[in-house]
Amino acid sequence: EDKVVQSPLSLVVHEGDTVTLNCSYEVTNFRSLLWYKQEKKAPTFLFMLTSSGIEKKSGRLSSILDKKELFSILNITATQTGDSAVYLCAARNTGTASKLTFGTGTRLQVTL
Amino acid sequence: DSGVTQTPKHLITATGQRVTLRCSPRSGDLSVYWYQQSLDQGLQFLIQYYNGEERAKGNILERFSAQQFPDLHSELNLSSLELGDSALYFCASSVAPQGETQYFGPGTRLLVL
Numbered sequence: 001e002d003k004v005v006q007s008p009l010s011l012v013v014h015e016g017d018t019v020t021l022n023c024s025y026e027v028t029n030f031r032s033l034l035w036y037k038q039e040k041k042a043p044t045f046l047f048m049l050t051s052s053g054i055e056k057k058s059g060r061l062s063s064i065l066d067k068k069e070l071f072s073i074l075n076i077t078a079t080q081t082g083d084s085a086v087y088l089c090a091a092r093n094t095g096t097a098s099k100l101t102f103g104t105g106t107r108l109q110v111t112l
Numbered sequence: 113d114s115g116v117t118q119t120p121k122h123l124i125t126a127t128g129q130r131v132t133l134r135c136s137p138r139s140g141d142l143s144v145y146w147y148q149q150s151l152d153q154g155l156q157f158l159i160q161y162y163n164g165e166e167r168a169k170g171n172i173l174e175r176f177s178a179q180q181f182p183d184l185h186s187e188l189n190l191s192s193l194e195l196g197d198s199a200l201y202f203c204a205s206s207v208a209p210q211g212e213t214q215y216f217g218p219g220t221r222l223l224v225l
Contacts, residue, residue: 031210032212034212034213036216041200041218041219042114042116042202042216042217042218042219043155043202043216044114044216045213045214045215048212048213088154088155090155092210092212094210098168098209098210099157099160099168099170100145100157100214101157102147102154102155102156102157103154104153104154105154105155
C-alpha cells in the first residue's frame with residue numbers, strides 16, 4: 001500500500017527561525033511529489049518535484065527531492081506568522097489510475 | 113480563490129441519511145477529484161473523474177458514489193451515513209487526467225449526528 005510519512009507532526013518556532021519539514025514516501029511507480037499549504041480550509045499548491053537534486057524555490061520557501069532515498073524536504077527561512085499552517089506532502093504515481101497519496105501533514109506555528 | 117466551487121459549505125445530518133455534495137471545477141479543467149479529510153486520517157483520496165468517466169478509485173466506501181456530468185460538475189453521494197463519515201470533503205480539479213497540480217475547492221464540512 002502506498003504510504004507518505006511526514007515529520008515532525010507539529011512544531012512551534014519563533015518568527016525569523018528557519019524550519020525544515022520532512023516527507024518520506026513509499027509509492028509504487030512514483031511519478032512526482034507535491035507540497036501543499038493548508039491554512040484554514042483548502043490546500044494551496046506550493047511545489048511539484050519530479051527530479052532528484054533540483055531545488056525549487058519560491059521566495060523564502062524551497063524544496064528538494066531525493067528519489068534514491070525516497071524523501072523530500074521543505075525549507076522555510078526567516079519564518080513569519082503568516083507561515084503558520086499545516087504543510088501537506090503528497091506523492092503521485094504513474095499510470096491510468098494515477099492518484100495522490102497524502103501524508104497527515106506537519107502543523108507549523110510561528111510565534112512572535 | 114482557486115476557482116473550484118463546492119456546495120454546501122456546511123452540512124449537518126443524522127445517521128442513516130443520505131447527502132449530496134456538489135463541485136464545480138475550474139473553467140477548462142476536465143478532471144475532478146474527491147478527497148475526505150478527517151482528524152485522524154488526514155487527506156484521503158476517494159475517486160477521480162475525467163471528462164465524465166471514472167478514472168481512478170481510492171479508499172471510497174461502497175456507501176459512497178460519485179458522478180461527473182456533461183457540464184463537468186461533479187456530485188459525491190454519501191448514503192447510510194455513520195458518525196465516522198463526519199469530515200471535510202474536498203473537491204479538486206485539474207486540466208489533464210494525470211493533473212499534477214490540483215486546485216482545491218473550499219470544502220464541505222459534514223457533521224453526522
